[in-house]
Amino acid sequence: DTEVTQTPKHLVMGMTNKKSLKCEQHMGHRAMYWYKQKAKKPPELMFVYSYEKLSINESVPSRFSPECPNSSLLNLHLHALQPEDSALYLCASSQDNGINTDTQYFGPGTRLTVL
């Protein structure tokens, strides 16, 4: 099983809403990632969890709040977003047991629209 799943596939929210994105993998990977991708741009790293601890925060605004409840799950809590936060949000995971060979596997993404 080399699958990373993400829910929901699409999300439309207002600027005052609170919502969450979910990501799950059952490959035994110990690193999980959130990326943001705007149209016709490459993915940009937001957060990295390694062994369930936040290891990288790429200076992301506090209206995005990540959570890693266990080694298989990764959430991204959203609150008071702006229209410019509309994007494809990608989750990825990797084994994190050897940086030279560490392949990241991506989920299908959640298409977020902020009204």
Place this chain on the structure above:
Amino acid sequence: KQEVTQIPAALSVPEGENLVLNCSFTDSAIYNLQWFRQDPGKGLTSLLLIQSSQREQTSGRLNASLDKSSGRSTLYIAASQPGDSATYLCAVRTQGGSEKLVFGKGTKLTVNP
């Protein structure tokens, strides 16, 4: 700061043609380089990963090469098919700093039947 460039930005070829996609990076102190495929509105599919000590990797009709000293990688696709149409992204994992993946902007490939 690592910068990754992909040329061309878009490429259109007839079915059956062999083609090469290019990727260059400015900082040769990398752990690995990874090629991905992305279909419109979808996630990324990992195609090949080349470790910094390797020169090339092959998977089916795909062959990726790495020349770390010159900061270049190529992705060779043999006997292209319409199903190969997608955006191809290369990404490098750089030593030092946050060691994150830095992506190029991608090459949009169209294979015409």
